[in-house]
Amino acid sequence: MFHAAYETNWYENSSQIKQLTRIMIMRVSKPVEAKAGLMGTIDLPLFASIMRTAYSYLTLLKQMQEDAEST
The missing domain is CATH 1.20.5 (Single alpha-helices involved in coiled-coils or other helix-helix interfaces)
Structure with missing residues (x-):
């Protein structure tokens, strides 16, 4: 899930989407x-x-x- 979220070109979206994607990436990184x-x-x-x-x-x-x- 981490890799799928990271590979969505999240950095090209609005600041709100960037922040939400970063939060999601941090949460799915935990076992x-x-x-x-x-x-x-x-x-x-x-x-x-x-x-x-x-x-x-x-x-x-x-x-x-x-x-x-x-x-």
């Missing part, structure tokens, strides 16, 4: 983080890993439930 209570911040790779693990456990529990119901 995305989420607060996780007492654990601190979670970045995107860690969040993705947590979600994959949770989905794996959910799938395992669902399979175990289906196996128990069929017996």
Whole structure:
């Protein structure tokens, strides 16, 4: 997103557009983080890993439930 915003020839626009584009470029330069209570911040790779693990456990529990119901 940073590169797309920078490559729009923002410097050829009005001063208001220049300022808004600079603000947008500064904001998208920061990495995305989420607060996780007492654990601190979670970045995107860690969040993705947590979600994959949770989905794996959910799938395992669902399979175990289906196996128990069929017996």
